Every structure is written in structure tokens, then in C-alpha cells.
Amino acid sequence: MTLAPEAGLRTEYPFTLPRGFVDERGVLHRDGVMRLATARDEIATQTDPRVRQNPAYLTVLLLERTLTRLGSLAVVDSLVVECLFASDLAFLQDLYRRINQSGHTEVDVTCPRCRHDFAVDVAGDAPGGS
Numbered sequence: 001m002t003l004a005p006e007a008g009l010r011t012e013y014p015f016t017l018p019r020g021f022v023d024e025r026g027v028l029h030r031d032g033v034m035r036l037a038t039a040r041d042e043i044a045t046q047t048d049p050r051v052r053q054n055p056a057y058l059t060v061l062l063l064e065r066t067l068t069r070l071g072s073l074a075v076v077d078s079l080v081v082e083c084l085f086a087s088d089l090a091f092l093q094d095l096y097r098r099i100n101q102s103g104h105t106e107v108d109v110t111c112p113r114c115r116h117d118f119a120v121d122v123a124g125d126a127p128g129g130s
């Protein structure tokens with residue numbers, strides 16, 4: 001059963017990877033979309049035998065389930081996630097935490113020169129984002 005999201009509820013978050021995934025043809029994929037995780041995502045990954053053997057594999061499975069697009073790849077599977085550069089994996093782990101715990105991808109920052117406070121979208125989907 002799939003329910004339509006409530007008006008104003010954001011469930012998908014575009015991002016740009018710091019480095020990008022290079023596929024077997026040498027094509028670089030940097031832009032993608034991550035969706036909010038569901039309880040099923042969290043529960044199903046906990047019981048996966050690969051996670052029981054290696055708890056660190058939980059991250060790979062959660063990202064595999066919640067990454068809905070990465071560049072022009074037909075599918076984002078565990079092999080794609082396993083082959084990400086470490087900096088991109090760290091970026092996606094942080095993005096996952098931000099959207100599933102805080103509900104947004106913005107961080108509050110202060111300009112070191114003028115001391116002006118403002119928000120920056122760390123997902124990189126806003127103009128001027130990373």
C-alpha cells in the first residue's frame with residue numbers, strides 16, 4: 001500500500017557527490033536523489049545475514065535502499081555503494097543522518113568576516129551548493 005505524501009512533506013533529497021561514482025565504462029555519476037528511510041528499510045537491513053557477519057555493512061544496505069538515483073545508472077545496488085570513494089560514502093552517510101533525523105539538509109553557519117548567520121544546503125542541490 002502506497003500513500004501519497006502529505007502536501008509539504010519532503011521525501012526526496014537531491015544531492016551532488018563530492019567526487020562521484022565512476023562506472024565500468026569510465027562515466028562519472030555525481031548527481032543523485034536519496035529518499036527518506038522507512039521503518040521497513042531500517043528493520044530489513046538489520047536482519048540481513050551480511051550485516052550479522054559484518055555490522056559495518058548496514059550502511060551499504062541502507063544506502064542501497066534509499067538511493068533512488070545516481071547519475072544515469074539504471075540501478076543503484078550494493079556493488080555501486082561498495083565502489084564509492086570513501087569521501088562520497090561519508091557524504092552519503094551524513095546526508096542519510098541529516099534527512100532522517102533532522103528532516104532537512106541545511107546547516108547553520110556564520111561568516112567569519114562579517115559574523116552574518118545563514119543556512120547552507122549541504123546536499124548541493126541549491127544554487128552555490130557543493
